[in-house]
Amino acid sequence: MSKESSYDALVIGLGAMGSATLYHLAKAGIRVLGIDQFAPPHPHGSSHGETRITRLAIGEGERYTPFALRSHELWRDLETEHNTKLLFPVGGLVIGDNSRRGFFHNKPDFLGTTIAAAQKHGIRHDILSSQELRKRFPQFNVAPNESAYFEYEAGYLNPEECIRTQLHGAQKHGATIKTNQRVSGIRQTPLGTIEVITDEGTYSAEQIVVTAGPWIQKLFPDTFPALRVTRQTLHWFPTGRHHALFTPERCPVFIWSFSDREDGIYGFPAVDGPRGGIKLASERYESSVDPDHVDRIVPELATTTFFNDYIKDRMPHLSLPCIRHTTCLYTVTPNSDFVIGRLPHLPQCLAISACSGHGFKHSAAVGEAAAQVIAKGSSVLPLDAFPIPFHRPSTIT
Ligand SMILES: Cc1cc2nc3c(=O)[nH]c(=O)nc-3n(C[C@H](O)[C@H](O)[C@H](O)COP(=O)(O)OP(=O)(O)OC[C@H]3O[C@@H](n4cnc5c(N)ncnc54)[C@H](O)[C@@H]3O)c2cc1C
Structure with a gap:
């Protein structure tokens, strides 16, 4: 596989969670590729509609509050770095x-x-x-x-502008982005790397992050049957x-x-x-x-x-x-929590979904933590509070 097709990390899905993950991976100096089946921000998934509520005291569970607090810091940093307005308190x-x-x-x-x-x-x-x-x-x-x-x-966030800004920032830090390419297969090679197959090519990476939102079940139907x-x-x-x-x-x-x-x-x-x-x-x-x-x-x-x-x-x-x-x-999910974790049968793959209708406000901090897990093996804000609760091994090819 050519150098152009192999990366340290690859992110599948560039919506709320994926754009944040890609941005933080690129900022950390990781050679990363992001792929989306559309051209984000777009109106086909979970991250459109001009506004998303953000709040710090989280009624879905107090354990989410550190992610909201950190996300507010990150949105502010992005606003300053990119001279834009994302958060309206x-x-x-x-x-x-x-x-x-x-x-x-x-x-x-x-x-x-x-x-x-x-x-x-x-x-x-x-x-x-x-x-x-x-x-x-x-x-x-x-x-x-x-x-x-x-x-x-x-207050509220502008979701389209948040995604646009993070993707732009990721590119500035060296990330490669491929849009309008749908991932149809993910497989492990004998060397332990991961191959990701799209309708336009095959890419390889040491590790992947799957942030496919509503489509995650299509990629791993047996792993996420209850979503x-x-x-x-x-x-x-x-x-x-x-x-x-x-x-x-x-x-x-x-x-x-x-x-x-x-x-x-x-x-x-x-x-x-x-x-x-x-x-x-x-x-x-x-x-x-x-x-x-x-x-x-x-x-x-x-x-x-x-x-x-x-x-x-x-x-x-x-x-x-x-x-x-x-x-x-x-x-x-059945209890409306998040699901985040490495796939037990494919530990080079970190999956982030579902976000049960309340994920946007936390997405900056979840993306930062995901990037830390990929780059260093662990994150400052631990992601293990949202484990994948149901698992039967399968990969798609
Ligand atoms: C109506 C509505 C209101 C909401 N209100 C709030 C709110 O007020 N506050 C809040 O915090 N949260 C809110 N949420 C929830 C929040 O918006 C979501 O949790 C969050 O946007 C989910 O982001 P995501 O990255 O998981 O999915 P998405 O943003 O949908 O991203 C998934 C991406 O993966 C891509 N993809 C999928 N499969 C493939 C494939 N095979 N190949 C390539 N690309 C692929 C898709 O094209 C898409 O771009 C709301 C959600 C909705 C729908």
Whole structure:
């Protein structure tokens, strides 16, 4: 194999996790190749839609908080190095029932876990009663039995710009990037290196990182049988004459976990001015989809039903008709945690997925840690909290 086709490390998939991993590998001086089946950032996987919530006290589990804290440092560094804006700290609310029964991301007591994480890690926040919340944030029509956590450093990231910046940075540090090439095979050679086969060529590397997001099951079907890919819909609603309430200066990002059912909504301020509307969504886990055959059409009835059932009474300043919508993919585990680890049957391969619908905010730090594992064998923030729980050996060829 020619020198041009063999690398120290190879990253398959250049979305949130892959672009961060590639960037940190290249920065560490590793000779690395990154491959993607599309040209990231793109709208086919899990990392598009202009905004992602970031928060430091993590309701999905306090063990995630160190990754969020480190990611904020890394986003700031990237902003400075590349003279761009990635992180918008507009503040963030987690609203829930006072009895703290509410679920979000399949996690019970989301509000309680958030508050406990903030207390443990000294994250600046306020606890707001229903009355205080209505006064400070009249956008939200909360019930008397609801209260909220407000985090000052929370906000949103621009996912497309984060990916673009990290890929650009990786190239500046010497990484090679191949886009519009789909990996169809991964195999171990008798020498112990890994060969990666695409529709345009074969590349070899000492180690690989697989950050294929919703497609990871296609690459390793027997290793990840319990993962599910679910279709999510994002809706942008008009702010109309109440626009002033929804500007980033006045409206934080928010997660609202309902107490009467295992459900909730999340949303963002109007980041695109009066015409852009505000982006809102709930989470849907009912059915699984094939990431290569996703129905991207959102029927008007789905948007109207979402507005009437979830939004109308809770955010009465908003209105129909929906300005636009898009679909996006969650790759979820049964307990909505991450899955990160070396494949037991292929230890030269580090897999990073699924991220169960809450991975973006952590992706900078996960990528940095993955690069440390590849370069040095271990990472400052340990990745072993998210082991691959199910494994039957197989490789694809
Ligand atoms: C609607 C929605 C809202 C979300 N909101 C938030 C939020 O507010 N905050 C938050 O922190 N997280 C959020 N998330 C989750 C977060 O966006 C994801 O966890 C994260 O983007 C996953 O990144 P990834 O790198 O695993 O996957 P992706 O970004 O999808 O990247 C996978 C890449 O692998 C490539 N690939 C796959 N297979 C192959 C192959 N065989 N050959 C070559 N390339 C391949 C794909 O083309 C793709 O580019 C949300 C997700 C969705 C869908």
